Amino acid sequence: MDPLLLGVIVAVATIIVLFSGVSVALGLLIVSTGFILIFDGMRSLELLPEILFGKLDNFALLAIPMFIIMGSSIASTRAGADLYEALERWLTRVPGGLVISNLGACALFAAMSGSSPATCAAIGKMGIPEMRKRGYPDGVAAGSIAAGGTLGILIPPSVTMIVYGIATETSIGRLFLAGVIPGLLLVLLFMIWSLYSTWQSGDKQLLNAGTYTWKQKFEILPRVLPFLGIIVGVLYAMYGGIATPSETAAVGALLCLLIAMIIYKLWNPKDLWIVLRDSTKESVMILFIIAAAGVFSYMLSSLMITQSIAEWIGTLDVNRWVLMGFVMLFLLVAGFFLPPVAVILMAAPILLPIITTAGFDPIWFAVVLTINMEIGLISPPVGLNLYVINGIAPDISLKTILKGSLPFVACMVIAIILLCIFPGLATWLPDVVMGKAI
Amino acid sequence: EELRLSHQWSNTDIRHQVAQMVADGVAEADVDLEISIFGTQSLFKAREQYRPLSRGLLDMTVLPLSYAGGQQPAFNLTLMPGLVKNHDHAARLSASPFMEALEEKMADDDVMVLVHGYLAGGFVGKDACITSPSDVEGLQTRAAGKAFEQMLAGAGASITSMSSSEIYSAMQTGILNAANTSSSSFVSYRIYEQAACYTPAADVALWFMYQPLLMNKSTFDGLNEDQQAALMAAAAEAEAFYLEEAKKQDAASVAVFEEAGVEIAEMTIEDFEAWRALAQETSYQAFVEEVPDGQELLDMALAVE
Amino acid sequence: MAGQSSAVESRTGNNLFLRGVAALSTFAGWCSAAMIVAAVAITCQMIFVRFVLNQSTIWQTEAVIYLAIGSTLIGLPYVQRLRGHVNVDLIPLALPKTARYYMCILTLSLSIAMVAVLLFYGYEHWHLTYERNWKSDTVWGVRLWIPYLALPVGFGLFLLQLIADLVAVILKIDKPFGLEDV
Numbered sequence A: 001m002d003p004l005l006l007g008v009i010v011a012v013a014t015i016i017v018l019f020s021g022v023s024v025a026l027g028l029l030i031v032s033t034g035f036i037l038i039f040d041g042m043r044s045l046e047l048l049p050e051i052l053f054g055k056l057d058n059f060a061l062l063a064i065p066m067f068i069i070m071g072s073s074i075a076s077t078r079a080g081a082d083l084y085e086a087l088e089r090w091l092t093r094v095p096g097g098l099v100i101s102n103l104g105a106c107a108l109f110a111a112m113s114g115s116s117p118a119t120c121a122a123i124g125k126m127g128i129p130e131m132r133k134r135g136y137p138d139g140v141a142a143g144s145i146a147a148g149g150t151l152g153i154l155i156p157p158s159v160t161m162i163v164y165g166i167a168t169e170t171s172i173g174r175l176f177l178a179g180v181i182p183g184l185l186l187v188l189l190f191m192i193w194s195l196y197s198t199w200q201s202g203d204k205q206l207l208n209a210g211t212y213t214w215k216q217k218f219e220i221l222p223r224v225l226p227f228l229g230i231i232v233g234v235l236y237a238m239y240g241g242i243a244t245p246s247e248t249a250a251v252g253a254l255l256c257l258l259i260a261m262i263i264y265k266l267w268n269p270k271d272l273w274i275v276l277r278d279s280t281k282e283s284v285m286i287l288f289i290i291a292a293a294g295v296f297s298y299m300l301s302s303l304m305i306t307q308s309i310a311e312w313i314g315t316l317d318v319n320r321w322v323l324m325g326f327v328m329l330f331l332l333v334a335g336f337f338l339p340p341v342a343v344i345l346m347a348a349p350i351l352l353p354i355i356t357t358a359g360f361d362p363i364w365f366a367v368v369l370t371i372n373m374e375i376g377l378i379s380p381p382v383g384l385n386l387y388v389i390n391g392i393a394p395d396i397s398l399k400t401i402l403k404g405s406l407p408f409v410a411c412m413v414i415a416i417i418l419l420c421i422f423p424g425l426a427t428w429l430p431d432v433v434m435g436k437a438i
Numbered sequence B: 001e002e003l004r005l006s007h008q009w010s011n012t013d014i015r016h017q018v019a020q021m022v023a024d025g026v027a028e029a030d031v032d033l034e035i036s037i038f039g040t041q042s043l044f045k046a047r048e049q050y051r052p053l054s055r056g057l058l059d060m061t062v063l064p065l066s067y068a069g070g071q072q073p074a075f076n077l078t079l080m081p082g083l084v085k086n087h088d089h090a091a092r093l094s095a096s097p098f099m100e101a102l103e104e105k106m107a108d109d110d111v112m113v114l115v116h117g118y119l120a121g122g123f124v125g126k127d128a129c130i131t132s133p134s135d136v137e138g139l140q141t142r143a144a145g146k147a148f149e150q151m152l153a154g155a156g157a158s159i160t161s162m163s164s165s166e167i168y169s170a171m172q173t174g175i176l177n178a179a180n181t182s183s184s185s186f187v188s189y190r191i192y193e194q195a196a197c198y199t200p201a202a203d204v205a206l207w208f209m210y211q212p213l214l215m216n217k218s219t220f221d222g223l224n225e226d227q228q229a230a231l232m233a234a235a236a237e238a239e240a241f242y243l244e245e246a247k248k249q250d251a252a253s254v255a256v257f258e259e260a261g262v263e264i265a266e267m268t269i270e271d272f273e274a275w276r277a278l279a280q281e282t283s284y285q286a287f288v289e290e291v292p293d294g295q296e297l298l299d300m301a302l303a304v305e
Numbered sequence C: 001m002a003g004q005s006s007a008v009e010s011r012t013g014n015n016l017f018l019r020g021v022a023a024l025s026t027f028a029g030w031c032s033a034a035m036i037v038a039a040v041a042i043t044c045q046m047i048f049v050r051f052v053l054n055q056s057t058i059w060q061t062e063a064v065i066y067l068a069i070g071s072t073l074i075g076l077p078y079v080q081r082l083r084g085h086v087n088v089d090l091i092p093l094a095l096p097k098t099a100r101y102y103m104c105i106l107t108l109s110l111s112i113a114m115v116a117v118l119l120f121y122g123y124e125h126w127h128l129t130y131e132r133n134w135k136s137d138t139v140w141g142v143r144l145w146i147p148y149l150a151l152p153v154g155f156g157l158f159l160l161q162l163i164a165d166l167v168a169v170i171l172k173i174d175k176p177f178g179l180e181d182v
């Protein structure tokens, strides 16, 4: 059979299976097993456990559970509230202080967590009720946190960058650095929109934050210092010659656990178990999808589908930006339905050769890809962050959350366009810190 | 009929070229046989290839045989310090009773060799040159291969393990002071940007790794005579090419490092003997203890002039 | 759906089988979490040994990888119990009650069949490594049957939890896909 036609059949089968409501990881395994059985024969099934095990047999992957522990241990404390409260006290001169502080806190938290749901939950638990209490529109309150939470995978550390780095053999340290400036750019765009929409909703009172005395400003600082310490410590370990990025994750996880226990008195075994339970839940889910996506890509490669698609796209005589447009459209649609790691693992082997042949920088592409995945996190039907917000504030309807998030999706699209015009936004920092790209 | 060949390298790598030569040769012979090459680990990961090969679930592969050393400890002899002196010596080893003994062990796994071949490698130091055992003392070192780790540890180096793709950033940030791997990996990972000194494989070299093109034996036996003949003919041609190119790789890596302004050091015969004496006490010793017929195999290898 | 703050467990009612499986899965969850904590500790120890003591780190990288794999495989049943494996529930949500019930039976049966296949071949693979006494090709040379044991154990417990989920839906103890009626 023509591999391209076979590819279409695999795509249709995958969509049908995944929409049946089966879990994403098992769905990918079911589709892969079916096609391996039909085209490679029964005996090939004995490769399944070895491929699954082999995909996980990678030291860099270990950073995923650890960067998740970093986030979830801090998320179980009052740290999120402390972060935005401190920011608010210091940002009194800035109009719209509270929503700005919340977004800033999301960005800071993102620098301590590799995942988006944890970032969302940590800041949202305190931030959303506080914003609503002070009269911010529900849509702005929920949307800003949902969107701010997505920064978890753009601002380093990032689980998706690790997965991309492994899938494409790109330096993880370099990828992390590439996310910094686009992350800050997104924060800025989010802030501008939040201010505008709050102002537009008519309640100008909101834009005037309360005033704080210097005493109030300084007394909250000690509560924020540990987090700045973690961020600086992790960055130093990573770029200062102490540990590789994957090893650094363990240092970060240990530091965060210790701070949660010592400063926030998270001593109770029951509370500690909640931290471990939440991180186990998220990291096992992600790692199993990674393993399953590995089997899926084995199937695609074994049936020559990957190679044929790449060849076929190579023969298309189109402008490189038209090509990039289609790639992003594909990523966007895939991101609507699938969690980021699944999209990256299934798409990277096919897309990367095409992207590099067309003259795009793989580091730059990682950033664009990540922002695409962020859009997926706050869009239906599978938008992890939407569900997190729904869990935090059950009385805000999903529709309101969604409507509140849409403008932030627009901000992300603007960021992608800016990155296309100025690729240096992504590549400049890694080049400065680590020298020109390999 | 279609055969599937899997390997871990990019399509500019010499080992891909060897596979491609065999595939092209067979295609030209027009014996109704086609070889599809799956490079860059697109089918199996590097260390996951041997078992599917031995089970007949993969037809062919090009891989460092020592990757299967956990399954057949005797294969660890194919990455032993100081066992091979230079490329011509390597070619003589490939045609010796020693290799026949190893091929018997491969046959137990239903595996056979189509193309023999060794590739050489050297050392890089971040701050200083590494030629004799005393040079590595106290350095954080990444070595390619179990036997080299044992020998370097014996010389007082600290051993740390990481994938070869991590060497660059680990040397850059100072986690690593020295590394040992193949000439081509040094070039493809651009290690010359981070090293102060390079000790390449020259007249004598310590690091040789046996990286043959293997095939499942039952699959080969199942082919008709014309197909087998075409495969063998193509393989013979590829083996000659492999040997010539392997020699060029070392010189080419020296040129790249020189151009990058890296100091080039040379290992003398005395250095080589010192390393080998050390290896005898460490890696050879460990090998002989681990493998029942290890001493016999080692003697067979050492007997090759 | 996977959310940080929500940890909705599948319901067991008073059914002994369901409660037994739930207890097993929870225990597996503890083991999974413990393995990750151990991996964190060992990685930190490795950095200390290398950076502060400037000594060799022979076994740590490998140990940590196997712990992470073990944690993932052994954690599967627990995450299933917490409904933590992400799915696309667009269609199930849109279906009427009866259709949703049968859809759930179908997807659970498919999942069970899939995991049974993994369990069978996982056991075979583990058994082979045990029988032939294969080791990893490193200086540490771990006997591979130890890390590979996570395959049959993890998939075995995962299979049990999936069967329990199916039983709970058939006995009407739990709702299909855990979705409440709207």
Ligand code: NA
Pocket (backbone or CB within 6 Å): A109, A110, A111, A112, A113, A114, A115, A151, A152, A153, A154, A155, A156, A157, A158
């Ligand atoms: Na982050």
Ligand code: NA
Pocket (backbone or CB within 6 Å): A335, A336, A337, A338, A375, A376, A377, A378, A379, A380, A381, A382, A383, A384
């Ligand atoms: Na989505």
